[in-house]
Amino acid sequence: MTLAHPGEIMGLAVRQGCGVGAFNVIQLELAEAIVEGAEAAGRPIFLQISQNCVRYHGALAPVIAACQAVARAAAVPVAVHLDHAESVPLVTEALELGVDSVMYDASRLSDEANMASTAAVADLAHARGAWIEAELGEIGGKDGDAVRSPGAPGHTTSPAAPSHTASPAVPRDCTGPAALGHAVSPASPGDAAIQAAPRDATSPSCAVHTVSPACPSPAGGHRPGRRRGAHSPGARTDAADAARFVEATGVDALAVAVGSAHAMTTRTAALDLELIARIRAAVDVPLVLHGSSGVPDADLAAAVRAGMTKINIATLLNQTFTGSVRATLAANPDLVDTRKYFAPARAAVAQAVASLLAVIP
Ligand SMILES: [Zn+2]
Numbered sequence: 001m002t003l004a005h006p007g008e009i010m011g012l013a014v015r016q017g018c019g020v021g022a023f024n025v026i027q028l029e030l031a032e033a034i035v036e037g038a039e040a041a042g043r044p045i046f047l048q049i050s051q052n053c054v055r056y057h058g059a060l061a062p063v064i065a066a067c068q069a070v071a072r073a074a075a076v077p078v079a080v081h082l083d084h085a086e087s088v089p090l091v092t093e094a095l096e097l098g099v100d101s102v103m104y105d106a107s108r109l110s111d112e113a114n115m116a117s118t119a120a121v122a123d124l125a126h127a128r129g130a131w132i133e134a135e136l137g138e139i140g141g142k143d144g145d146a147v148r149s150p151g152a153p154g155h156t157t158s159p160a161a162p163s164h165t166a167s168p169a170v171p172r173d174c175t176g177p178a179a180l181g182h183a184v185s186p187a188s189p190g191d192a193a194i195q196a197a198p199r200d201a202t203s204p205s206c207a208v209h210t211v212s213p214a215c216p217s218p219a220g221g222h223r224p225g226r227r228r229g230a231h232s233p234g235a236r237t238d239a240a241d242a243a244r245f246v247e248a249t250g251v252d253a254l255a256v257a258v259g260s261a262h263a264m265t266t267r268t269a270a271l272d273l274e275l276i277a278r279i280r281a282a283v284d285v286p287l288v289l290h291g292s293s294g295v296p297d298a299d300l301a302a303a304v305r306a307g308m309t310k311i312n313i314a315t316l317l318n319q320t321f322t323g324s325v326r327a328t329l330a331a332n333p334d335l336v337d338t339r340k341y342f343a344p345a346r347a348a349v350a351q352a353v354a355s356l357l358a359v360i361p
Helices: 006-016 028-041 051-057 061-072 088-096 111-127 143-147 204-208 239-249 273-282 297-306 315-331 338-359
Strands: 020-024 045-050 078-085 101-104 131-136 253-256 287-289 308-313
Touching (some): 006 078, 006 131, 006 308, 020 028, 020 338, 028 045, 028 061, 028 315, 045 051, 045 061, 051 061, 061 078, 088 101, 101 111, 111 131, 239 273, 253 308, 273 287, 297 308, 315 338
Parallel strands (some): 020 308, 078 101, 101 131, 131 253, 253 287, 287 308
16 A cells, blocks of 8 residues: 555545544654554554644645655555645645645634635645545644744734634734745636635734744643634534535535644543534534544544544644653763654654554544
């Protein structure tokens, strides 16, 4: 097996009632470790590259090429996936690089604007034979949120609102192509709907959205002063809205807010399993659980049984990798060769991936 189309992996999983692990890559060692773990478990997986990862590297092509090469050499089916892309030019670039699996995330917009821009990007993806995931009901704690400085433009507090009132369509992230070091692609014909997407690289606000490790948000939560309502960590996706969204956009999979949050470093998230089942019954595309690092093993299994298919995991792998590096360096403070502490970290992540895949039905 090798680099595989996500539709094949997900279609088989849905027919069999199984889950599929989707793991985020930052460094090459993580891609190697994830595939090693998948091979040990004998399971298909997704290798995911997020827009935040692309921002870290300053370019998409090198990290995509590395993941595609690792996938081609894998002994199990591996899909290479662009995760949480808010930039339409980034989606376009990924498609041009042969990526056939993308998540377009316009969930920071109002539901109506999310729907319009997602439908347009779904058309772009489908025209190239790609598979597209979208998100309805923003899942809290995204990487970009966790590192952004308080007080940046676009982060003012709105009064708590019912979950489906329109939120201001203000991009809360510096997601544009300039921020990613990408040339701006010419606007496609019929690009008007896409203009609603958060890709405003020309906004002066982008210049101040620098990464600031000194300003982390609480794990899994949002800082006081963030927008509330549909975009709060406690937000939930409504089943009827999910069905309407999928019908209107034509997406192939839907990420839903059911109790998990990104960047949790404790496995204490409480999923709403009844809601998962209701959404599963209402929509005819696979569901995606984001923020799965914070979900206990038993709940991951229960989520798949309730109707989740794609299980996204990132933070847990970073915790594992960093914990190993920290331990190795503490025990060997004179080490300078990165291979000496990356190798055990890579092995630890491979073991973690295999263990997680054993938990997911
Ligand atoms: Zn996510």
